[in-house]
Structure formats: C-alpha cells, structure tokens
Amino acid sequence: MTVPPGTERVGIVGGGIIGLAIARALALTGGFDVTVLEKERRVAAHQTGHNSGVVHAGLYYQPGSLKAILCARGRELTRDYCRDRALPYRELGKLVVAVTPEEVPRLDEIERRARANGVPDLARIGPERMLELERHVAGVGAVHSPHTAVVDFAAIAEAMASDVRGAGGRVLLGAEVVGVSAGERTTAVATTAGSHTFDRLIVCAGLQSDLVARLVGASPSPRILPFRGEYWTLEPSRAELVRGMIYPVPDPRFPFLGVHFTRGVYDDVHVGPNAVPALAREGYGWGNVSLRDTFGSLMWPGAPALFRRHWRMGAREILASLLKPLYYRQAREFVPELRPSDLVEKAHAGVRAQAWSADGSLLDDFAVDQVGSVTLLRNAPSPAATSSMAIAEYVLREHLGVPVREG
Incomplete structure (x- = not known):
C-alpha cells in the first residue's frame, strides 16, 4: 500500500x-x-x-x-x-476499609500516598461516616475517594x-x-x-x-506470569448491600489487593477478584491448561524465589478459588450481612499479565x-x-x- x-x-x-x-x-x-x-x-x-x-x-x-x-x-x-x-x-466512589485496628497503620500509608498523588477530595473517615456512605460496611476506619x-x-x-x-x-x-x-x-x-x-x-x-x-x-x-482473578456475582435482590466500591487495605507483602466489592457501570455487583496462578496465558478457568505456558513458568529462573516468598498466599488463594466458603469468608469481613447464597455464580474471570523478573520479583x-x-x-x-x-x-x-x- x-x-x-x-x-x-x-x-x-x-x-x-x-x-x-x-x-x-x-x-x-x-x-x-x-x-x-x-x-x-x-x-x-x-x-x-x-x-x-x-x-x-x-x-x-x-x-x-x-x-x-x-x-x-x-x-x-x-x-x-x-x-x-x-x-x-x-463516579460511585470507593472506600478503602481497615477492618481491624491492626490495619490502621497500613491505612495511614494509603492516605499518605493518595494525598501525595493528588487524589481529588480524599477524606479520612470513621465508622459513622462509613455507614452513611455504605450502610452495610464494617470497619474501624476508611479513606473515601468520591471520584473513583x-x-x-x-x-x-x-x-x-x-x-x-x-x-x-x-x-x-x-x-x-x-x-x-x-x-x-x-x-x-x-x-x-x-x-x-x-x-x-x-x-x-x-x-x-x-x-x-x-x-x-x-x-x-x-517474563509474563499469568494470574487469574475470579469474580462472583452478587444476587440482584441483594445488590443494595453495596452502593459503590468497598476495598480492603492492601497488604504490602503481597502484590494483589484482595477480594473487594464493585458495583459496575450497569449496576451489577461483583465480589472479587482473587488472584490464582493461571495454567495458561489465557487460562480463564481451571480447565484451560497450556503445558508450554506452565512449564515455562516453572522453569523460569525466578520461580524458586517467588515460590518461597508467596507460597502461603498462593495456597490460600487457590483454596478460596476451589472452595466457595473460604471465598465467602474473606468477603464477609467487610459486609457482615452477606450470606453464602448471595454469591450466586462465578461471573467472569480475567487474567492479569504480571511481569516477572529473573530474580523472582514481580514488577x-x-x-x-x-x-x-x-x-x-x-x-x-x-x-x-x-x-x-x-x-x-x-x-x-x-x-x-x-x-x-x-x-
């Protein structure tokens, strides 16, 4: 041409x-x-x-x-x-919630970063204001980002x-x-x-x-290390449990945020995602397996260091993927009124392309x-x-x- x-x-x-x-x-x-x-x-x-x-x-x-x-x-x-x-x-807004007093120092760090990054109209709030924004949330404190x-x-x-x-x-x-x-x-x-x-x-x-x-x-x-994130759909009749977004305070030891609640742009509410190693680059379920992708990950020089660093988190995430009660237990910490029957189906899954260095560190x-x-x-x-x-x-x-x- x-x-x-x-x-x-x-x-x-x-x-x-x-x-x-x-x-x-x-x-x-x-x-x-x-x-x-x-x-x-x-x-x-x-x-x-x-x-x-x-x-x-x-x-x-x-x-x-x-x-x-x-x-x-x-x-x-x-x-x-x-x-x-x-x-x-x-703009439904997001609450990043400290469930226990032990999480408050990590919430302090999130607030510090958010203010340094100029997050607009950020507010540090207590339980009373949290319940005004999200009627069913539990926690000792939160930061609120109204423009998320x-x-x-x-x-x-x-x-x-x-x-x-x-x-x-x-x-x-x-x-x-x-x-x-x-x-x-x-x-x-x-x-x-x-x-x-x-x-x-x-x-x-x-x-x-x-x-x-x-x-x-x-x-x-x-190298790309694929991680699958799985979402459950909240029963539509119980969607009022979540108005916007409810997120955990991230643990700096781990590369992912953890299970959270998100009301979508079309008003469906999803719970998740978790983060489990995918067995294929486009492995959207446990049945999607690529021996080439899996073998390539296992043979990567950084694999032993990554396993030593994060095997406990990986085991927990895999078990939560396979056993709904464990997934439910993680989610219920933030919304105590959540019932097992409220998680009606696995909605969709995404695979994150996580870059992984030869020394085992995740970029x-x-x-x-x-x-x-x-x-x-x-x-x-x-x-x-x-x-x-x-x-x-x-x-x-x-x-x-x-x-x-x-x-």
Missing part, C-alpha cells in the same frame, strides 16, 4: 485499550499511517474486556512512579473521553478503534504476529493474515508481550523498552486501563519524539 510522502508507517501489535489508545493518538496527530494488528476477532478480547471496569483515582501507587503520574492524567482523559463520546462514566468511577472499558476500546478507522488507520482482526524482522530502517512483520512493513513498531501485546518481545530479539526478562511499575525502532510495553498492570490515554501520550512523547498537546 502506498502512503503519502513524509508519512511514517507505524504498526501496533495488540488491540487492547493501550494499543488502541496509542493508535488513536497517532492517527489523530497526523503524519502517521497506523495499522493495529490484533490476533483475536474482536478488540478488547483479553485484559481490557475482563477487568472490573474501575477508573482508579491513584490511591495506592508510589508517589512519583509512572503509575501515579499516568493514572492521575489518565483518569481525567478517560472521564472527558466518555463524556465526549456519550459513554457511561459513573466505573466504566465499560470494552466499549471505550471499541470507540477508540472507530476513531482510528475514522482517521484513516486500520484495525486488522485475526492477524496474529508470528514473525518480526527488524532492519536498520524498517521492520517486517509476518502475521497469520499477511505481511506488513513498518517504519516503527509498537508492541502492546499484554499476555503475549514477552513472546512478541522474543520475536523482536529483546531480552527474555521480564510493580509500568515498564517500556526500546529496541531500535521497536517500542515494547513490558509491564502494564492495573491501573493501565485507567491510564491508557496517558500511556499513549507518554509513549508518543518519550519514545517516538512526537509532541503531545496538553489539556
């Missing part, structure tokens, strides 16, 4: 919300011929379409980190985009794909990348639906990001690598969906040298 002189051909691997946000930003900037390569038959098929739908306000993240900076910017951009495109955006919102991230991704096409770009579905050959000036990409030549390549492949990085010739580290912050003319997102966990348009600005500015209009 012939492109106008002076136009730069950019390929983007991955049709999740980050890849589409970058594609949209480039297509709307002008001077770029943009092609998104997505292996599935729809966009937002994996992490984007399987998350909780929460637009985070930035409570947890280390001040000054990319997560903290890009989450704050991303929340504003997501809010404005939803309003411009008439997509649902509901919920959206439909899959709908946002579809809208972004439409923006890309409307600006002259392409979103090619069923085009799995199977080969990459990076030359001095161009990069050739082979897919199951044909071959392409680009001046620049940006890899936003999520659960497959390390495999595509290997095709590019990048370092095998970090916390966003991570972007550059190999010649290829840009690789190596770690983009939560709040990546919230931050997607801010991540796009960051990649354009810092890795492509494209000026980004502020505001």
Whole structure:
C-alpha cells in the first residue's frame, strides 16, 4: 500500500485499550499511517474486556512512579473521553476499609500516598461516616475517594478503534504476529493474515508481550506470569448491600489487593477478584491448561524465589478459588450481612499479565523498552486501563519524539 510522502508507517501489535489508545493518538496527530494488528476477532478480547471496569483515582501507587503520574492524567482523559463520546462514566466512589485496628497503620500509608498523588477530595473517615456512605460496611476506619468511577472499558476500546478507522488507520482482526524482522530502517512483520512493513513498531501485546518481545530479539526478562482473578456475582435482590466500591487495605507483602466489592457501570455487583496462578496465558478457568505456558513458568529462573516468598498466599488463594466458603469468608469481613447464597455464580474471570523478573520479583511499575525502532510495553498492570490515554501520550512523547498537546 502506498502512503503519502513524509508519512511514517507505524504498526501496533495488540488491540487492547493501550494499543488502541496509542493508535488513536497517532492517527489523530497526523503524519502517521497506523495499522493495529490484533490476533483475536474482536478488540478488547483479553485484559481490557475482563477487568472490573474501575477508573482508579491513584490511591495506592508510589508517589512519583509512572503509575501515579499516568493514572492521575489518565483518569481525567478517560472521564472527558466518555463524556465526549456519550459513554457511561459513573463516579460511585470507593472506600478503602481497615477492618481491624491492626490495619490502621497500613491505612495511614494509603492516605499518605493518595494525598501525595493528588487524589481529588480524599477524606479520612470513621465508622459513622462509613455507614452513611455504605450502610452495610464494617470497619474501624476508611479513606473515601468520591471520584473513583466505573466504566465499560470494552466499549471505550471499541470507540477508540472507530476513531482510528475514522482517521484513516486500520484495525486488522485475526492477524496474529508470528514473525518480526527488524532492519536498520524498517521492520517486517509476518502475521497469520499477511505481511506488513513498518517504519516503527509498537508492541502492546499484554499476555503475549514477552513472546512478541522474543520475536523482536529483546531480552527474555521480564517474563509474563499469568494470574487469574475470579469474580462472583452478587444476587440482584441483594445488590443494595453495596452502593459503590468497598476495598480492603492492601497488604504490602503481597502484590494483589484482595477480594473487594464493585458495583459496575450497569449496576451489577461483583465480589472479587482473587488472584490464582493461571495454567495458561489465557487460562480463564481451571480447565484451560497450556503445558508450554506452565512449564515455562516453572522453569523460569525466578520461580524458586517467588515460590518461597508467596507460597502461603498462593495456597490460600487457590483454596478460596476451589472452595466457595473460604471465598465467602474473606468477603464477609467487610459486609457482615452477606450470606453464602448471595454469591450466586462465578461471573467472569480475567487474567492479569504480571511481569516477572529473573530474580523472582514481580514488577510493580509500568515498564517500556526500546529496541531500535521497536517500542515494547513490558509491564502494564492495573491501573493501565485507567491510564491508557496517558500511556499513549507518554509513549508518543518519550519514545517516538512526537509532541503531545496538553489539556
């Protein structure tokens, strides 16, 4: 295909919300011929379409980190985009709850980080105010983030794909990348639906990001370790137990938040997720097993250190996944009126692409690598969906040298 002189051909691997946000930003900037390569038959098929739908306000993240900076910017951009495109955006608010006095010092740290990150209208509250906001919650104290919102991230991704096409770009579905050959000036990409030549390549492949990085010739580290998060649906007649979002105080020893309650943008209430090792990169249930993925994780140099560090948490999460009473017991700490029968079915599961270093450590912050003319997102966990348009600005500015209009 012939492109106008002076136009730069950019390929983007991955049709999740980050890849589409970058594609949209480039297509709307002008001077770029943009092609998104997505292996599935729809966009937002994996992490984007399987998350909780929460637009985070930035409570947890280390001040000054990319997560903290890009989450704050991303929340504003997501809010404005939803309003411009008439997509649902509901500020239901979040309580981060200390159930016992022993959790109060950790709640203090969350408040410190949240204030350092400029979380808007944050409030430290006691039990009386907690019950005004959430009539059925239990705890000794909480921080309240009134502007934490919920959206439909899959709908946002579809809208972004439409923006890309409307600006002259392409979103090619069923085009799995199977080969990459990076030359001095161009990069050739082979897919199951044909071959392409680009001046620049940006890899936003999520659960497959390390495999595509290997095709590019990048370092095998970090590797992607898939963690499945399972959600239960709250019985609709009992949905009044939760008005917005009720979260635990995270334990800094562990990389995940723990079970929480979220009222979704369409008023369904989910309880979860837990975090169990998935037996496949796209392992949405215990029956989804990939011997290659599982063996690769077990043979990774960091596996023994990770096991020693987190085996107790892993065993607890696996048991809670298999035994509903244990899952229920965790959830009931925050809403004592919850009954076992209120958890009616496992709604959906998501698989988180957690980057994992060779020393066994789990990467916390966003991570972007550059190999010649290829840009690789190596770690983009939560709040990546919230931050997607801010991540796009960051990649354009810092890795492509494209000026980004502020505001």
